[in-house]
Amino acid sequence: MxxxxxxxxxxxxxxxSxxxxSRALRNSPLVNAATREKIQAIAKELNYKVDKNAxxxxxxxxxxxxxxxxxDPTNDDSAINPFFLSMLGSITRACAQKGYDLLVSFQQASNDWHADFEDSNKADGLILLGYGDFVDFEEKLVQLTEQGTHFVRWGAEVENLPLVSIGCDNFQGGKEITEHVIAQGYNKLAFLGSASSHAPEFFERYKGHCQALTEANLAVIDSMQINALYTEDAGYKAACKLIESKQEFDAICAASDLIAIGAMRALQEHGISIPEQVAVVGFDDIAIASFxxxxxxxxxxxxxxxxxxLVDSLLDLIAGESTKTTQIKPELVIRKSCGS
Amino acid sequence: MxxxxxxxxxxxxxxxSxxxxSRALRNSPLVNAATREKIQAIAKELNYKVDKNAxxxxxxxxxxxxxxxxxDPTNDDSAINPFFLSMLGSITRACAQKGYDLLVSFQQASNDWHADFEDSNKADGLILLGYGDFVDFEEKLVQLTEQGTHFVRWGAEVENLPLVSIGCDNFQGGKEITEHVIAQGYNKLAFLGSASSHAPEFFERYKGHCQALTEANLAVIDSMQINALYTEDAGYKAACKLIESKQEFDAICAASDLIAIGAMRALQEHGISIPEQVAVVGFDDIAIASFxxxxxxxxxxxxxxxxxxLVDSLLDLIAGESTKTTQIKPELVIRKSCGS
DNA sequence: CTGAAAGCGCTTACAG
DNA sequence: CTGAAAGCGCTTACAG
Known part of the structure; x- marks a missing residue:
């Protein structure tokens, strides 16, 4: 070497000198064109790269x-949630387009993550992504804000906290898909997914679900909401619980696609046909959903x-400009698991 | 702030002083325990983080x-190949376990990537991942080696080049799955996937495929190999071409799952039932494959x-130790698209 | 076990 | 348009 x-x-x-x-290499206008070219030629020849650390x-x-x-710490060693994997892909692309490098790091919610990358000057800002018990998070987010760290997060908006978040309009999404289910003629709907402020996205989806129920003059029955978090397996178990409860139901609204897929597996094992006997709908539209x-x-x-x-907002923040929390519009994707 | x-x-x-x-914070044994603790306490209180750049x-x-x-540059804006996404996930985890940060970057094969990250001291080494026209790559890999850059790559071994590669035994994989197809009673097999040194992984799989054919006393028919690269769409088109060629076939061995999925779509559109009329098998076992x-x-x-x-080998290299090219053993995953 | 000092390789006022 | 010089915040011989 x-x-x-x-x-x-x-x-x-x-x-x-x-x-x-240094000036020539950064295309400073302060340097004579001929000198600049000469310098750049030599740099190229020597295979010179600016030392980023310096x-x-x-x-x-x-x-x-x-x-x-x-x-999800319970999900210790298996695959990453496909939805986040897909986000990771799109964030990587967006960064590349803006000429930024992307440092990727897995974290447990419990770690001391909230004061690391930016403080150590390895990054100009942070993007926070992932589910997790939100209540545990909140305190750290406040701390990040107080430290003046530049960051944006994916997720539901938080009341009383001046965070910049990019998220989906989960309420609207939950409402629209439930309306679709009802419009297909189903009227005994169960909801699989946690419904508490510990998982705000799911909670919002559930609230939208209930709203649609109410507007259609259907009762909201507490026992038809069954907790499930994130994984296919959680969906499977929740669906089994629902079946064992002997409640009548003709549709399952899942808080995520993975939960929906687990629920489908449970139904199929019980010989229940989809969508003839029970409709199933999900949330996210991960790649698997169409297969x-x-x-x-x-x-x-x-x-x-x-x-x-996410990337644009963060760069605005870093540049000292103001940004606002934005909600993405959810979009219904109709396939075959619910009605014709 | x-x-x-x-x-x-x-x-x-x-x-x-x-x-x-500095010593105390790096747990140097050269510093008195009491002093160290005092210093670390103060550091914590001040929310001090070592400046990584410095x-x-x-x-x-x-x-x-x-x-x-x-x-794949043809695939300009759509999703990342799920197989690589999955690799990305596992590499991220492996790095985290070793205490390394991971810088992720998308590249076009044509870019000047071969002399960037390590030379600019942003990274101690590189992992190269992705398909692409291998012939174009080769020269740059040689250059990387000459520069003494630490790197490992995912992919087929390269003759006459002292590269450290981690790859799958593609030949063996291609052979085994073809043997399985034949064992299920199919005997007119087509292969969908490029077969040239521009795509060495696919080529190896094809060679394994041919070997299995030969060992079963089946003829290798050139026109039954149809080029296709990487995407679902390429698989769809290749399968259509096969169908239009009016050749008789009762099985499709695809060079990747995505190609297989595209082929299944083509077959279904033509009213051909899988696996009764035509069996389909893939390669990779991406998450979608089971759905x-x-x-x-x-x-x-x-x-x-x-x-x-990949991570372990690279760290060995960085540490100045020797590593060797390793091949991962492929593993047959039998589901329903080929025989019972 | 501790301190004073050099220096990693740049960028950027400052002076001309 | 160019140069001499300071300094970013650390780590690490060197000397004690």
Missing amino acids: KEKATSFDIAYQAGV QSTV SNLRSQQSDTIALLLFE TFPPLTTVKQDTKLAGEL | KEKATSFDIAYQAGV QSTV SNLRSQQSDTIALLLFE TFPPLTTVKQDTKLAGEL
Whole structure:
């Protein structure tokens, strides 16, 4: 391995000062065009790259964003939730487009994550992504805000907290899909998914669900809401519980696609046909949803748009401009798991 | 926002020198236990974090790995290949376990990527991931090697090149699944996927496929191999081409799950039943594979293991130790798309 | 066990 | 348009 060239080496070869090299390499208009070209040619020849550590140290910015992905700690070793994986993909792209590097890091909600990347100057700002018990989070988010850390998060809006969030209009999504289910002629609907402020997204979806029920003059029955968090397995178990409860139901609204897929598995094992006997709908529109049998009717959250909004908002924040919390419009995706 | 504390602030408060602070914070045994604790307490109170740019600059290492993901440029804006997304997930986890940060970056094969991250000292080493025209790559890989860059790549081994690669035994995988297809009673097999050194993984799978054919005394018919690269759409088109060619076939071996899924769509549109009239098998075992209809028989590449091997090998390289190219054993996953 | 000092490789006022 | 110099915040010989 050759020794790495520094700006001094280039300066020496070009017969100019190191300052001029630095300027030329950053296309400063303060430098003579001919000199600049000469310097850049030498830099290329020497395979010179600016040392990011040095330049970041000096300029106190890193052109890097850190993405903190919070994982369900119960879900220790299996695959990442496909929805977040998809978000990760779109955020990566959005960063690349803006010329930012992306540092990806998994976190447990319990960790000391709230004061790491930006404080250590490795990143100019943070994107927070992931489900998790929101109540546990809240305190740390407040702390982040107080420290003046630049960050945005994916998720439901939080009252009384000046956080910048990008999220889906979960209430509206939950309402629309429930309306669709009802319009298909089903009227004994169960909801699979937690409904508490610990999981605000699910809670909002549930509230939308209830609203649609009420507007259709259907009763909201507490025992028809069964807790389930995040995973296919949780959906499977919740559906089994529902079946065992002997309550009558002809439709399942799941708080996520993964839960819906687990519920479908439970129904199929019990010989219940979808959608003839029981309709199933999900939420997210992960890639898998179009390949289930029958294909899953669901609510699409546009991850591409979400990734772009997240990155754009964060960059605004870093630039000292103001941004606002934005909600993405959910979009009904009708396939075969609910009615014709 | 409070001013960020530096090691000098801590030194001042603790009544020691800045050198001692630096030592204490890195748990150097050279420092008195009581002093160390005092310093660490103050650091915590001040919310002090070591400035990574400064420490990296000084120590010339970053504890960061860069993951370069090469994308099929034809596939400009759609989702990332689910297989690579899954690899990304497992690499992220593996890095976290080793205490390394992960910088993720999308690249076009044509870019000047081969001399960026490590040379700019943002990362200690690189992981290269992605399909792409391998012939175009080769030259850059040679260059990387010459520069002494630490890197490992996911993919087929390359003859005559001293690269560290982690890959699947594609030949063996292609052979085994073809044997399975034949064992199910099919004997007019088509192969959907490119078969040239531009896509070495697919090529190896095809060679394994041919080997199995030959061992079963079945003829290898060139026109039964149809080019297709990476996407579901490519698989769809290739299958249509096969159907239009009027050749008789009773099984499709696809070079990847995505291609297989596209092929299934084409068959279904033509009213051909799977697996009764035509069997379909894939390669990769992406998450979607178990949800297709019928569920896809395929070859699993263990992405979790792959991610760990990739990271471990790279860290060995960075540490100056030797590593070797490793092949992961493919594993047959039998579902319903091929025989009972 | 501790401190004074050098230096990692840049960027950026400042002076010309 | 260019150069000499300071300094970003650490780590690490060196000396004690």
